[in-house]
Amino acid sequence: MSDLTQRIKAFAKLGDFFSEYSKYAKKKSHMDENQLGWFKKFDETLSLAKHHNGWFTPENILYSFDRWAELLSQNQLQDWLSTYEMDKNTRKKVALIMAGNIPLVGFHDFLCTVISGNTALIKLSSNDKVLLPLVAEYITEIEPCLTDQISFVEGKMEGYDAVIATGSDNTSRYFEHYFGKKPNIIRKNRNSAAILTGKETKEQLSALGEDIFRYYGLGCRSVSKIYVPKDYNFDLLFNALYPFKYVIEQHKYANNYDYNKAVYLMSLYKVLENGFLMLKEDKSYASPIATLFYEYYDSLDNLKNRLTHDADLLQCIVANGVLANEVPFGTTQKPSLGDYADNVDTVDFLLKT
Template structure:
């Protein structure tokens, strides 16, 4: 079993690898021969991941990798881990059941479990089976002793001490049935919302576009619903979001846009649309691809009470000066190491289990 220093250094080196690879992928910079071999492999992995899952475009995979490069640094890791007494860690086998909606969506669980000295038994989603095994291979190249800590499982999971499972409301019932007797974190459906006042700047609304369109809106941190005041001017929003219009060139997104638009029109639903995004008034949080739900509010105080009461359904609340735990415009897809999914401290769970 590796000690903390070796695990820490391995993830720092992985962060450097991510950073240099992103520079290479964007600019094809000159690199040494050993790195070049791994970069060429990573090129192939990006292509393979895209073939396996059409939503995993090179741009979105690179965005995810670059975001992790900013987090896997000595200062970020030290700041994160300094909050815990890692001496209390008792190595255990943790089953990680991954979602596959966006690239590396379960990577935070993986880092948390491995860096705290646990063995991980990873069950990958059928939608994301390519990226993490490659990254694990590189980590083991950096620190061979990590080989004993990382296992990828096919089929039934056996011989584990705790489980972290991410899925939908439907799969959570399955997880609770099979894993309920083990220490667990079981995550369900969540969505993100934005609260607009009508006084947002054009820059803020453009930044909101990143929250809406990044990963094609497939992540739980993607804004799927707006709360807007009565008589809100949607033309201002559409104008600010126009720079994202090229998203409609992605075939899978365009197919969803056309299909959902046809359903709405045949059902005589009233929608607003601009050729690449539809707005539909709806009380639900989870909107289909290429659609953003919205709801009018009259009283900001009543809306605050409602959102507080329904916080278990919400991952992020985007606003400017509306609530204490809000996320700034454009930042939902840039979580820090302490932004735990569903606000459940994964490291604390691992140390206490």
Template sequence: MTDQAERINAFIKLGKFFREYSEYCKKPEAISFNKDLGQRTQEVITLAGHKNGWFTAENILFAMESWGELLTSENLKEWLSDYPIERPNRKTVALIMAGNIPLVGFHDFLSVLLSGNRALVKLSSNDAVLLPFIANYLIEQSPALKNEITFTDGKLEHFDAVIATGSDNTARYFEHYFSHKPHIIRKNRNSVAVLTGKESKEQLTALGEDIFRYYGLGCRSVSKVFVPKGYRFDPFFEAIYDYNPIINQAKYANNYDYNKAVYLMSEFKILENGFLMLKEDPSYSSPIATLFYEEYDSIDGLKHHIKTNKEKMQCVVANGLFEDEVDFGKTQKPALRDYADGVDTVEFLLKT
């Protein structure tokens, strides 16, 4: 069994690798990097993109770079300092991963291993390349981890707890199937932004990152904005214009054309700028290339509405309105303590 210090050190080395590879991709002539490892990493990124057209090299590199910023000695030790992990009650934890964005289940994987447990991983077919590559890198740094990480395509067996992520429909199945085991079951969530009309151009441009990163496929992606009655969207469209190259991605463009045709045939009123459609809608989960919006009468009334529907939201982007709000442009940069659905994964693992 690997001790915690050795596990932490393996992830610190992984973070260093992510940072160096990201820098190497930006300035290959300016940084000395292991060419063999660089070639293997490039092949994995290319393969992941072939298996899932939404996994562009840019978005995979963004995920790696983001994790590289988090996986430092200081960050990991500060995060784990709140938990009594010295003598963990070691368990095998089944992880049923989603596959909507690159490395979406990595935080669960990290939490399981650094809490002293074994990871039994069932990958989504949409993201079945990146994590095994990363696991192999970790094992190279700490060979004892080979016995702590297992990937399976078949039926999950011989586990003590489960963390499963899926849609609202699969969540019902998970809750029934895993009812006899300690579990965290995650359902659909979306993120929203609250605009007041006083936002700067820089804030609205940053909101574009929250909307367009990963093509809006993540639970931390902003899929809806709340705006005051009579809000004019011209400044918003102007501020996000630099994101227009997204329409050159074929899968995104196909979704844009299809959803636009559906809206027009259904005679829905939409606003659009050639790469994003705005549709007034009370729902939270908007289709690709569409951003829902809803008008509000008062901030107090909106706060009550958001509090009432909190279980549907992963992040609320705003400026000085909510205690747990996220700054514009920061939804895809969560900290280690930003747990999905607000459920402390490490605490769950230690108490199970």
């Protein structure tokens, strides 16, 4: 059985590897002879991941690796865990039902489970089947003590003590039925929004493009809705987002753009578009791919009240000087170790279960 120090060191080494591999894959460094075999394995797996799921481009997978490389340092891991009484954990088997909407989307649950000394029983999404098993293979080679803490399950989940399941509003009902009798975190659909006042700089609006287009808008932290004041000049936004026009070169994104545009035209919806993004006035939070919903507001105070009321539907809100818990432009896909999905503290749940 590993101790906390070993586990922290193992994940810190994984972070170093993510950084080294990403630089190599982007041709920014030469192949490390010591990592030759692993670099080749990751090359093959990135190719396989894209074959399984066309949304998983090498660029987006490497972006995920880079984000984790930034977080998985020994100091950051120690600081994060220092607020918990880690020695109070009683080892348990935790069923992790993974989503597959963006690369390694379930890694934070995996990290929380393993680093806290528990065993992860992992049920992968069919959309993300190859990345985490390779990551697990790497980390167990550098720290063999972790081997008995990581298990991938193909069939029925059995012998678990707690459950962390991520899915849609529909699958959450299934999860409640099957896993509701055990301690659980069951996550549903969430979206992210942005509040514009009209005073944003071009740099801020351009940074918002990262929040909108990263992972093609498929993440729960992807901005799918914006709130704008009356008479907002959308040209400001379209001009700032122009550098992201490359998204239309991805065939799945382009197909969605064409399909949704046709639907809107046939339905006689009024839509603003620039060739790679459509803006549609809509009260919903969840917009289709290649579409950004917008809604006008009269009063920021009224808008704040509404967003507070809808807090369970929102993962994060991008703004500048509007909300106490706002996220800066361009940073929705850069959560910290302590930014928990649905604002439910996963480590605390695991320690107290």
